[in-house]
Amino acid sequence: MNITATPALPLGDDALILSHRLGEWAGHAPVLEEEVALANIALDLLGQARVLLSLAGDEDELAYLREERQFRNLQLVEQPNGDFAHTIARQLYFSTYQELLFDHLAPTDSELAPLAGKAVKEVAYHRDHAHQWTLRLGDGTDESHTRMQRALDSLWQFTGELFEPVEGLETVPWSALHDDWTTRITATLEQATLTVPEGPRHGAWRAGAGRQGLHTESFGRLLAEMQHLHRSHPGATW
């Protein structure tokens, strides 16, 4: 497999893996309308993944024939869906990050600029969707508040990785992005009567960093399911 060293690979992996996770909600979302919304977001992300992975090599080979250690996605996006609050917390953390990153990349002369310029509108919608649901769950019933806070707390340890510099994106002001991200997340959580989680941004038990190909336990099962058909019928076309 011919893989070009490009920042498109880690960003494409983020979009691919999160898209797969959201696809798992099909038929299981709390209401029909939300099902459509999650599927929409999954499709947007899959579209981004296709463009990005194509910059790095053959998109199908990259998606279906790489081993776990060769994936460069953030550990955040590979986390299981959990309950609806977990999915929304994951979306809030990630889409806020993605919106800031694409906003920065769009006007540059990076090879990712065309994709970023196009995707930034999609991502703004994803962030709005997560923001709206965070407000409703956080400021909803006692039960939904508890679940939303629990989801935010349990995924917090994966947010430190968002701002570790990505190879090939040296011009991105990561610490400024981090500050903007914290400001936005804080504003949303305060409005939702929730508390910004405390504690380390990297869990002590954590295997390592997704960007280096070190992933959490559930990622292997995700890959097994995603790649099963392609690996069972090598060379098939569809």
Next chain:
Amino acid sequence: MTTPRPADTAATTAAPTDWPLWEVFVRSRRGLSHTHAGSLHAPDAEMALRNARDLYTRRSEGVSIWVVPSAQVTASSPDEKDSFFEPAGDKPYRHPTFYEIPDGVHHL
């Protein structure tokens, strides 16, 4: 999917009244007026708008969406059809057809 997932999310068991019905009206990019596109369930107007955007516009740019709680729509009754809609066909004096159009008016 065989992954176990908590099946007790609150919304699954929500009473229909928590997710009332909304009517959706969409004006397409070159459209002149809003047209009734369909209906959907949503907990409030903001979510109704977003759901309508996903369900009825496929996010094409430049469209306008109205959402209205179905309960706010008062409809004419089919039973009163005759008295409502056929009042004046045989009364020409009810129609403004007896005026001379001045020569200078072209676009009336």
